[in-house]
Amino acid sequence: MITCSAPGKVYLFGEHAVVYGENAICCAVELRTKVSVEKSDEIIIESILGRTRLDHDTHPYVSYVIEKMRQFVDIPGVRIVIESELPVGSGLGSSAAVTVASIQALNHLYECGLSLEDIAKTGHEIEKMVQGNASPTDTYVSTMGGVVMIPQRKKLELINCPIVVGNTHKFSSTKQLVGNVSKLRSDFPSVVEPILSNIGQISILAEKLVAEGDYETIGKLMNINQGLLDAIGVGCAELSSLVYAARDNGAISAKITGAGGGGCMVALTREDNAEAIAKAIENAGGEAIITKNTAEGVRLESLHG
């Protein structure tokens, strides 16, 4: 059995603004989805969601991965087992991670010779097939790892402080939130366009600070970015509650990560207070996960097992 894994991601800066061509900074996190594959008589996909054959409803991403990979190689039967540390539908890029890890696992199993660039590109195509529209960022960062300036895809230095993710467990539709921002921008262009540009400007300022490892100043900019996200209507009570719980308990910074309206927030913390901040997030009703930035994108975990 061949096992590959791919990481999730958080946006340090720039979600939503990136839709309008502004800069964003995205950071792969050491929360991974593992996909194990072995040849079989039939196609079987197993995960906590169930055990199915090719099923676009239960396992849309992996089902489309198999269909897509059949363009490169004959796949008569394969057993695929998915295990993930990433909460689904929470803005941490779980769909990109399962897609990228599946492609790489099948790439190894069938020796397709796909490069990392090929995997990122194929992964994006699959996300578009499932979601109708999708940013290439999640699949790119999950494939390549590290800290990436979007849209240039420039690799920045790693973030060397603990990262605490707080999950509201409140469902939000990325499509709807992106639509809401678009509507607000149409209704109030003279107000909303400058906010989106301002978010982009923050990412540009942050690039230098990431290189310098100046997390305190990065944190101040993340907090400003949080207010700007709230201004464009993608905040909610639950997110705000977790954001302030983190900040009031000593986090360097805390903001929404991803589409907002629910889903997750992200905090940067000091080495010695990640646990305390995770606890504060839990006390405020969220699920906290302590993680860190990872330089490694999709990777081979084992060739046997």
Add this chain to the structure above:
Amino acid sequence: MITCSAPGKVYLFGEHAVVYGENAICCAVELRTKVSVEKSDEIIIESILGRTRLDHDTHPYVSYVIEKMRQFVDIPGVRIVIESELPVGSGLGSSAAVTVASIQALNHLYECGLSLEDIAKTGHEIEKMVQGNASPTDTYVSTMGGVVMIPQRKKLELINCPIVVGNTHKFSSTKQLVGNVSKLRSDFPSVVEPILSNIGQISILAEKLVAEGDYETIGKLMNINQGLLDAIGVGCAELSSLVYAARDNGAISAKITGAGGGGCMVALTREDNAEAIAKAIENAGGEAIITKNTAEGVRLESLHG
């Protein structure tokens, strides 16, 4: 005994940005401070804060009013009784209201012939004496009433929907918050200056909407303004909690009013849900007050009593 009253105010738009010359819209609310005066053998000031003679610590505003009015008229002895519906130090302009009502009451008692413009100007001088620095807006709006575009002092149409104020009862220092914003602006001019301009731009857009009575659209702009206030660091967990409690229970809009960091938030509501929103604010830990916009600034309540 002569009784005068003067109203408090809420900022619908533009607090903090107004410090940098941007536009703001301030709205007098039907929460009043009453000041009753009668000639006496000595100077006595009575309020819930205590019964004192001229005392710059206990009754700073009224004590300075008496000293200032002595420039116009001989005041050998006077008894002054203060009653207020305005929570002190909560950003609703309680100090301006007590100052303006006191000036007008003494103006009537001693027939000084001060005009409303004189009262607003004298009120501002007294606020500066007590606070070191003070915006002229609070005393102006308390004197004139209505809805006022700052800094032009242009009167706009009245806001004809219920206004619910939510008090966090968390102390905040206006001076410190204004200082924090100034520091953030110095640290990140390319980010913070556009936010402040953007807030001013919102007030300009809102002027026309106030004339049209389009409260739904005014509300959307207030919600954007709220996020921008959060972005410049004047939000806090308590304010955010009351803001979302109001919005999630059907308020047209909800935002911080005043310096932030504590103090009050303000919500516009529909005629039929002001009570429900007040209750939601109370459930979220705030003290709610249902009020409305008032055209009347300082006024004579009674000549005897």
